[in-house]
Amino acid sequence: MKKGLEYIFSGLILIVLGLTFSLRQIGIISGEDWWAYFLLGLGIVFFIDAFLRSLILKKKVLGRIITGSILAVIGIGKILSLKNWFFYFLLILGLILVIIGAINISKKEIT
Secondary structure: OHHHHHHHHHHHHHHHHHHHHHHHHOOOOOOOOHHHHHHHHHHHHHHHHHHHHHHHHOOOOHHHHHHHHHHHHHHHHHHOOOOOOHHHHHHHHHHHHHHHHHHHHHHHHHO
């Protein structure tokens, strides 16, 4: 089952890359912004992969969700021409991870 998910993940990445280049070729997205759309699509692929892994394999998927979030936010930020927002996103994400880590450590010490 895990091998099938790896093929799905790889296939989705290639689909996003091909779709991005196709949209660039026909002029829907500009030549200089194609990578932002690719990162957004890649973030969505990580979300889909996390959903499938949690549903089928019953695995923890926080790392894939974080990776997908970072990629999607970078892509959206560039597409919408947002400036000075990414630093705050990283700061908030880092704080959330530290809090989750501290909670997990305290749970292990209690048991």
